[in-house]
Amino acid sequence: MSNTDLKKYWQENIRYVLILLAIWFLVSYGFGIFFADALNSIKIGGAKLGFWFAQQGSIYVFVVLIFVYVNLMNKLDKKYGVNEE
Amino acid sequence: MDVQTWTFIIVGLTFALYIGIAIWSRAGSTAEFYVAGGGVPPLANGMATAADWMSAASFISMAGLISFMGYDGGVFLMGWTGGYVLLALLLAPYLRKFGKFTVPDFIGDRYYSNTARTVAVICAIIVSFTYVAGQMRGVGVVFSRFLEVDINVGVYIGMAIVFFYAVLGGMKGITYTQVAQYCVLIFAYMVPAIFISLAMTGNAIPQLGFIGNTTDGSGMALLEKLDQLNKDLGFVEYTQGKKAMIDVFAITFALMVGTAGLPHVIVRFFTVPRVKDARISAGWALIFIAILYTTAPAIAAFARTNLINTVSNKEYAAMPEWFKKWEGTGLIKYDDKNADGLIQYVAAADANELTIDNDIMVLANPEIANLPAWVVALVAAGGLAAALSTAAGLLLVISTAVSRDLIKMQINPNISEKRELMWARIGAAGAVLVAGYFGINPPGFVAAVVALAFGLAAASFFPAIILGVFDKRMNMQGAVTGMIVGISLMLYYMLKFKFNSFGPTTPDQWWFKISPEGFGTVAMFVNLIVSLVVSRMTPPPPPEVQEIVENIRIPRGSGKAHVH
Numbered sequence: 001m002s003n004t005d006l007k008k009y010w011q012e013n014i015r016y017v018l019i020l021l022a023i024w025f026l027v028s029y030g031f032g033i034f035f036a037d038a039l040n041s042i043k044i045g046g047a048k049l050g051f052w053f054a055q056q057g058s059i060y061v062f063v064v065l066i067f068v069y070v071n072l073m074n075k076l077d078k079k080y081g082v083n084e085e
Numbered sequence: 086m087d088v089q090t091w092t093f094i095i096v097g098l099t100f101a102l103y104i105g106i107a108i109w110s111r112a113g114s115t116a117e118f119y120v121a122g123g124g125v126p127p128l129a130n131g132m133a134t135a136a137d138w139m140s141a142a143s144f145i146s147m148a149g150l151i152s153f154m155g156y157d158g159g160v161f162l163m164g165w166t167g168g169y170v171l172l173a174l175l176l177a178p179y180l181r182k183f184g185k186f187t188v189p190d191f192i193g194d195r196y197y198s199n200t201a202r203t204v205a206v207i208c209a210i211i212v213s214f215t216y217v218a219g220q221m222r223g224v225g226v227v228f229s230r231f232l233e234v235d236i237n238v239g240v241y242i243g244m245a246i247v248f249f250y251a252v253l254g255g256m257k258g259i260t261y262t263q264v265a266q267y268c269v270l271i272f273a274y275m276v277p278a279i280f281i282s283l284a285m286t287g288n289a290i291p292q293l294g295f296i297g298n299t300t301d302g303s304g305m306a307l308l309e310k311l312d313q314l315n316k317d318l319g320f321v322e323y324t325q326g327k328k329a330m331i332d333v334f335a336i337t338f339a340l341m342v343g344t345a346g347l348p349h350v351i352v353r354f355f356t357v358p359r360v361k362d363a364r365i366s367a368g369w370a371l372i373f374i375a376i377l378y379t380t381a382p383a384i385a386a387f388a389r390t391n392l393i394n395t396v397s398n399k400e401y402a403a404m405p406e407w408f409k410k411w412e413g414t415g416l417i418k419y420d421d422k423n424a425d426g427l428i429q430y431v432a433a434a435d436a437n438e439l440t441i442d443n444d445i446m447v448l449a450n451p452e453i454a455n456l457p458a459w460v461v462a463l464v465a466a467g468g469l470a471a472a473l474s475t476a477a478g479l480l481l482v483i484s485t486a487v488s489r490d491l492i493k494m495q496i497n498p499n500i501s502e503k504r505e506l507m508w509a510r511i512g513a514a515g516a517v518l519v520a521g522y523f524g525i526n527p528p529g530f531v532a533a534v535v536a537l538a539f540g541l542a543a544a545s546f547f548p549a550i551i552l553g554v555f556d557k558r559m560n561m562q563g564a565v566t567g568m569i570v571g572i573s574l575m576l577y578y579m580l581k582f583k584f585n586s587f588g589p590t591t592p593d594q595w596w597f598k599i600s601p602e603g604f605g606t607v608a609m610f611v612n613l614i615v616s617l618v619v620s621r622m623t624p625p626p627p628p629e630v631q632e633i634v635e636n637i638r639i640p641r642g643s644g645k646a647h648v649h
Contacts, residue, residue, distance in 0.1 A: 010638055017174050024170050028163045033333050036156075040324070045296030046306020051324040054159030055151075055382040056292065059166045059375050066173045066368035073178075074361060082641040084359045 009080040016072050020065050028058040091462035092231045099269050099466045100246055103473070106265060107250030107258045115502050118255030118509050119186040119485055120355040125260055127362040131369025133263035134353045136270065136474035138165075138344075138370070139377060140216075141223025142535065144270060144471035149443030152385035155315070156326040159382075160333055164340025164539075166371060166378050171345040173367035177354040179554045181363035182637040186355060187482075188348045188546060189490040195553040196561040197630055199495055204568050206490045208545040209348045212538045213479045213486075214519070216349075219535045220476035221524025224469060230414060230448065231465035237525050243473060244521040251477045251484075252513045256356060259477045266470035271376060273467025276460055277451045278380050281387050284454055291383035299390070311386055314393045319432035323386070328600075335603030342609055343539025346546035349478040352485075360640035388446040391453055396428045396439060404428075407452035416442040416449075476520065484512030537579050540605025544571035548612040556617075557634045563620025571612030578604045 228239025
């Protein structure tokens with residue numbers, strides 16, 4: 001693998017990581033903490049939304065984030081030919 | 086059959102299972118002892134990681150804690166799950182590609198220095214020992230409550246079991262017992278939760294019951310009802326917090342980053358065959374953890390509603406049987422201050438007559454919900470599985486630190502594999518004895534320190550590992566200074582504000598309103614900044630180290646974990 005390819009591979013990886021971590025931060029610290037009071041005026045079932053994000057929603061999103069990352073990276077590895085057999 | 090007979094049968098069966106697995110999977114080489122030969126399938130590794138991670142505290146205490154903290158309990162729920170996103174995206178794949186056995190291995194090689202290695206070994210041992218003492222105590226507590234044996238006898242039995250499969254099987258034995266232990270503990274956690282959810286909300290799925298309506302005929306949402314009950318008794322509304330927002334942020338962040346920096350969690354990702362397996366097994370681990378972690382807040386809300394309805398302003402003489410039973414263990418205390426024979430459970434300390442231990446919410450749940458005796462016994466087996474699996478993972482980190490990071494890498498590099506394996510077993514045996522000692526003679530500060538272990542891990546390991554992967558320019562000087570400054574600052578804050586070692590303090594004096602539990606976040610950022618500044622003022626790392634960094638960034642060619 002050439003140096004420029006390696007650099008591109010790494011940059012794309014970093015871009016994925018930054019986007020996913022932004023969502024990670026938003027659902028937990030954003031929805032669950034900083035904006036929890038504001039979101040509490042909305043309801044999901046019988047729960048206030050901010051409270052729900054702090055105790056349920058953020059955890060579901062975390063799980064999804066990891067599986068999205070795994071998929072993106074498996075594709076990226078193949079694209080640059082650095083995947084394992 | 087009574088509860089005790091059931092408990093003996095179920096606990097006995099699970100122990101026989103763990104021992105059987107240990108004999109079947111004993112380790113023959115150091116690679117098997119340290120990382121199970123690097124051949125664990127990702128799904129199994131996910132389960133093992135989940136059991137490794139969820140300790141006696143998660144299983145027994147967490148739902149109860151949340152039940153009393155309400156919204157603020159979210160710090161544990163988010164903090165102890167969000168770290169897996171960091172692990173999957175920032176650490177696990179690269180450490181797997183690096184392909185050695187321990188966290189100090191990585192720190193020592195990446196920062197080309199035995200000083201860095203030694204600092205990492207010391208941090209790993211401090212973090213792991215504080216943690217493991219709590220687990221052994223947990224084993225003793227479960228034994229004493231369910232089997233009515235002495236706490237110390239319980240600790241001895243737990244030591245004997247862990248000794249057997251950790252010393253014999255190493256990581257290989259531990260991994261497959263943890264898979265079994267996960268199955269036991271999740272079954273034990275979910276069965277009562279499902280029954281209680283059905284009874285209180287008519288929904289069999291606790292996560293949905295949590296946001297559903299109560300079945301008491303009022304048609305109110307469960308959480309709305311709970312808010313009301315809390316308010317009537319003078320407590321803060323259940324869905325509102327008491328902590329400062331900045332502190333909620335800091336604690337959550339410290340727990341997340343600490344999780345991603347805990348050696349016994351990180352090392353699990355060395356055991357899978359490929360880099361892509363490391364990524365996905367973090368995902369599996371989080372799914373398995375999330376099953377319990379999304380159920381816990383539901384149990385917390387059900388149990389609190391149930392409790393208030395059962396006891397508040399009711400006659401003491403008419404309390405159900407479980408109330409009297411747990412009063413006998415000291416977990417429930419009733420003091421009829423106004424001598425009216427009724428139980429006043431209120432927020433005001435001078436009028437409140439009822440004291441309830443956190444642990445009761447999970448331990449007494451099956452009885453509160455009138456579940457059959459075998460379910461009660463199952464909860465005992467689940468608590469033991471949670472405590473033993475975490476203890477074993479921690480003991481392995483300690484034994485590896487002795488045999489590999491100290492003896493093989495520093496004292497005697499020419500040691501034969503057979504002798505190294507012998508030292509690993511001696512290390513594990515020694516660690517079991519020390520852990521057992523702390524289990525029997527718990528230092529008063531254990532409970533406090535377990536929570537702070539996350540701060541210590543966050544302040545020391547996390548930045549050193551992240552920078553080691555993502556900043557090629559990071560050098561030995563930067564990382565070592567950062568780790569030392571970070572962990573010292575954290576220790577100082579802990580001693581000053583948690584243990585009042587430098588004279589009495591009050592929460593008003595906390596820096597930036599951040600509690601000692603959340604201070605790991607500040608110490609982590611200080612470590613990060615110090616590392617970056619120092620590294621830019623000192624020479625870059627040698628070319629061969631920069632090559633290591635290039636190499637761990639691409640998955641291809643990971644191969645098995647190797648000795649070199």
